[in-house]
Amino acid sequence: MTIPMLDLKREYQSIKNDIDRALAGVLNNAFFVLGENVAAFEQEFAAFIGTRFAVGVGSGMAALHLALRALEIGPAHEVITVANTAAATAMAIAATGAQPVFCDIDERTHTLDPEKLSQKITAKTRVILPVHLFGHPADMAPIVSAARSRGLFIVEDACQSHGAAYRGKKTGALGDIGCFSFYPSKNLGCYGDGGMVTTDDADLADRLRMLRNYGQRGRYEHLVMGYNSRLDELQAAVLRVKLKYLDAWNQKRRAWAGIYHELLHDLPIVLPVEQQDARHVYHLYVIRVTDREGLGRFLKTSGVMTNIHYPVPLYRQPAFAGLTTAPVQLPVTEQCTAQILSLPLFPWITETEIQRVAGLIKKWLSQDQK
Numbered sequence: 095m096t097i098p099m100l101d102l103k104r105e106y107q108s109i110k111n112d113i114d115r116a117l118a119g120v121l122n123n124a125f126f127v128l129g130e131n132v133a134a135f136e137q138e139f140a141a142f143i144g145t146r147f148a149v150g151v152g153s154g155m156a157a158l159h160l161a162l163r164a165l166e167i168g169p170a171h172e173v174i175t176v177a178n179t180a181a182a183t184a185m186a187i188a189a190t191g192a193q194p195v196f197c198d199i200d201e202r203t204h205t206l207d208p209e210k211l212s213q214k215i216t217a218k219t220r221v222i223l224p225v226h227l228f229g230h231p232a233d234m235a236p237i238v239s240a241a242r243s244r245g246l247f248i249v250e251d252a253c254q255s256h257g258a259a260y261r262g263k264k265t266g267a268l269g270d271i272g273c274f275s276f277y278p279s280k281n282l283g284c285y286g287d288g289g290m291v292t293t294d295d296a297d298l299a300d301r302l303r304m305l306r307n308y309g310q311r312g313r314y315e316h317l318v319m320g321y322n323s324r325l326d327e328l329q330a331a332v333l334r335v336k337l338k339y340l341d342a343w344n345q346k347r348r349a350w351a352g353i354y355h356e357l358l359h360d361l362p363i364v365l366p367v368e369q370q371d372a373r374h375v376y377h378l379y380v381i382r383v384t385d386r387e388g389l390g391r392f393l394k395t396s397g398v399m400t401n402i403h404y405p406v407p408l409y410r411q412p413a414f415a416g417l418t419t420a421p422v423q424l425p426v427t428e429q430c431t432a433q434i435l436s437l438p439l440f441p442w443i444t445e446t447e448i449q450r451v452a453g454l455i456k457k458w459l460s461q462d463q464k
Contacts, residue, residue, distance in 0.1 A: 095396040097438050097447045100279055109335060113222040128307070131330040136290075138337055142257075144267040144288035147299035150325025151306050153251040155200075158186035160323065161249050161271040162178050162221065164291075164301040167192050171220035176206050177407035178427050179225045182275075183251050184408050184417075185310040187223070193417060195219070196409050198424040202227060202367045204380070207426070208236035213228035215240070221247045224440035226235050226265045228403070229281070229347070229377035230368065234268045241269075247272060253289075256282040257344045259373040266292045270419070276325075276333055281347070281377050282340050284329040310411070328419025346441040347376040350448060354379055354437065357452035361459055378403055379439040386435045389447045392458045 106113065121133060132150050142147035151157050167173065169191035175183055177196040184194040200398070206224045222241050224232035232250075239463045241248050248269030254257075255265040256274060266272025276288035291302050301318075304311055309320025351366065358365055364382035368374040380403065383389050390400050408414050409422040437451055 095225055095447075097399065097443075097451060098167060098179060099399045099401050099436065099438050100440045101442060102214070103180050104442075107123070109339065110148065111217075113332060114337045116335050116425075117236065120331045125231065128324055128329045131327045132325050135325075135330040135334045135337070138334060139290055140292060142337060143264050143272065143292050146273070146294045147292065147296065148328060149291045149293075149302040149306065150450070151289045151291060151302075152323035152325065153182075153287040154180075154273060154277065154289045155186050156180035156306075156321070156323040157273035157275065157291045158183060158223075158249065159189050159249060160302055160305045160321070161273050161291050162186060162190045162192065162345075163305055164181055164271070165221065165247050165249070166299050167220055170218065172216060172218040173221040173223050173249075173408060174206075174211065174214050174219060175223040176227075176421070176427070176429050178204060178404055178411050179227065179408065180253070180404065180406060181198070181411065182253075183223070183225060184414060185215070188417060188444075189374060189413075192220070192410075193218075194414070196407070196418070196422055196424060196427075197316065198215055198426045199217065199430065200217065200233065201426050201430055203230050203233070203369060203372075205230060205232035208233050208240065211237065213242050215244060215246075217258045219244070220247060221249050222277075223249045223251060225251040225253075226258055227374040228366065229255055230366070231258050231260040231265050231268075231327065231372045231406075234370075234415065235371075247271075253277075253432050254377040255375060256280060257340055257373075258375045261371050264432065267294075271298060277330065281344060281375055282333065283338055284332045286326070286329055288325050288329040288333065299440060301369050317437055343441040344375040347439060350441075351376045351379055353437070353445060353448050354452065358455065361456065363459075376453060377438060378436045380434050380436050382430065382433040384433060386433050389455065389458055390435055393451070393454055398454060400445060401438050402434060405428055405431060405434075405448050409429055 253275035
């Protein structure tokens with residue numbers, strides 16, 4: 095038995111008729127860019143998140159980059175974020191000319207630690223960019239308080255938290271702008287690249303629509319320097335179908351995570367947590383174990399696929415060399431990134447498969463301790 099990290103074939107088979115019908119509708123209509131499906135999905139996704147506006151873009155990184163551009167972030171500014179995230183988070187900051195400033199994390203949630211935030215804020219800080227990692231929201235109340243007291247913007251990286259909530263509000267509706275990826279592996283994923291920006295600010299939404307489409311408001315009316323970063327009609331059609339299932343799929347993820355908890359809670363490993371104010375949607379089920387490589391190798395030889403999200407803090411990646419003005423010292427980030435391991439979890443996994451994963455982990459731990 096091989097147990098994958100994710101099985102998109104199972105997903106497709108579960109909604110095949112709906113997907114095939116939606117794609118055929120776009121092909122028969124033969125309108126592929128910024129058509130009725132994009133417009134409808136933007137309205138539907140905004141309603142799902144709880145914001146006034148949603149603007150479809152080409153990817154999650156594009157969502158972050160255009161959000162910062164809409165806020166007029168540039169070389170004179172600093173943006174505070176975390177280093178245990180996809181490179182796109184910090185690359186979007188660097189693409190504006192601004193400097194990413196890395197803050198340490200809470201070891202329980204792996205999200206930005208509000209208690210470490212104030213020491214990172216300088217006169218150049220313009221944006222705080224928390225990442226809702228693995229499906230768990232960052233602790234937003236103190237982050238919002240710190241930002242508002244200093245006149246700073248909040249841009250949420252919600253690329254892994256579709257449907258997650260904090261104090262009753264969904265991620266993407268907790269700051270000035272929320273940014274989502276629809277990469278195929280996400281809780282809400284399309285069949286290629288896609289992204290979305292959410293906001294309650296009409297002016298920001300207007301700027302985002304211009305920025306994604308060559309800086310134009312009307313045809314051949316270019317008001318600002320823009321980009322070609324539009325959500326495709328085909329992808330929007332797929333996402334409209336999947337959005338109807340997202341709540342149910344997230345509930346399945348939570349249920350499977352609960353079974354992992356039951357099977358693994360008494361072992362010498364650190365399990366994911368769900369803070370009291372949060373609703374976790376388990377984009378990933380990430381444990382911490384001292385010999386991460388040893389367990390990963392054992393599971394792979396036993397037919398269980400795992401992954402590491404993310405093994406190297408961004409400030410130690412060659413692409414970011416020279417972007418920081420002083421040595422970065424984030425001990426909690428270093429500790430967590432050295433120990434994390436993502437286990438298989440997706441809505442179509444079976445209880446038998448989860449039991450096998452857990453049984454193999456117990457077997458490895460018993461052998462390792464002898």
